[in-house]
Amino acid sequence: MDFNEYQKLAGRTAMYAKSDKEFILMYLCMGIAGESGEIIEKVKKTIRNDAGIITEEKKExxxxxxxxxxxxxxxxxxxxxIPFDDVAAGNIKKLAERAERGVIKSEGDVR
Ligand SMILES: [Mg+2]
Structure with a gap:
């Protein structure tokens, strides 16, 4: 599955309580933060409770x-x-350029 196809299929389940763009942008950003937090929690609990050993169940x-x-x-x-393919391809391009210039380990959004 390519990124654009994923984006299109994922959109089938996009339902928002309000239709204005500002609300939807805020809702989606909150979702990104919330779901990222769920990843962090699972990894944290693995480190705290399971000596950092990630079981198949935890991995799933x-x-x-x-x-x-x-x-x-x-x-x-x-x-x-933004087509999702462009997000993925743009990120790979950015990282490749940084690697080529030897600035992968530097700081700053624009390197
Ligand atoms: Mg979740």
Missing amino acids: AIQKEIGDVLWYLSQLAVVLE
Whole structure:
């Protein structure tokens, strides 16, 4: 499945309580933060309770949360009229350019 196809299929379940763009942008950003937090919690509890050993069961649970983050990201891109393929390709291009210039480990959004 490519990113644009995923974005389109994910959009089938996009339902918002309000239709104004500001609300939807806020809702999606909150979703990204919330689902990211769910990943963090699972990893935290693995470190706290299981000596950092990630079982297959835990891995599957984290995978589902990664999918939840992906859903929100894909729909944020929809609202901003950004094809999801462009997000993925743009990120790879940016990282490749940084690697080429030897600035992967530096700081700052624009390197
Ligand atoms: Mg979740």
